[in-house]
Amino acid sequence: LPTMMQGQWKLIAKALLTSVLGLLFLGSAEEYDYYSWQSDNFQNGRFYAKQPQCVDIPRDLKLCYNVGYKRMRLPNLLDHETMPEVQQQAASWVPLLAKRCHTDTQLFLCSLFAPVCLDRPIYPCRSLCEAVRDSCAPVMESYGFPWPEMLKCDKFPIDNDLCITVQFGNNQVTQPPGKRACSVCPSSLSPSPCPLSLCPSSL
DSSP states (O other), X not given: OHHHHHHHHHHHHHHHHHHHHHHHHXXXXXXXXXXXXXXXXXXXXXEOSSOOEEEEOOTTOTTTTTSSOSEEEESOTTSOOSHHHHHHHHHTTHHHHHTTOOTTHHHHHHHHHSOBOOSSOOOBOHHHXXXXXXXXXXXHHHTTOOOOGGGOGGGSOOTTSSXXXXXXXXXXXXXXXXXXXXOOOTTTXXXXXXXXXXXXXXX
16 A cells, blocks of 8 residues: 555656646746847847837937938937937037047947937947047047947947948048948038037936
């Protein structure tokens, strides 16, 4: 009798173990499906309340209105979820374009503030960030502003990944030949005698 009881207990224990493992696997699968579904709403370590969408770049988004494409991805790559937030933060960088510190300044900044609308976000390459930083950081520092943490170049992909590369290849600001997409528009960004006015809260 004890031998029969032991056999029954083994069968019961095996059945319970199988059930528990099945529940654990089901829970893990559901959790995986949940995070897979949520991945479209997850960027830069943060969940968003709505799916990424394509919107027209408004005329009053002066930093990027003439960047060379018409529609942008929102939320953008700097965690701005609404157009008013994008416009407020981007306005602080318009004076830097007027300083003409690098030909790709607008391209770099707009790749983050107003990323081109594709099926996946495309970040600026690290080399593009470094080229703009090396030319523009001294200008910012002359007005008391360091290169901001949110634009640290080591967070961007290296050039052999899918990313936006340097367009003009040097930091000498000259009139680019012809009309090229993503180039700085000289007519609206002429040098200004006014001091560079970057908002500390956006840096």
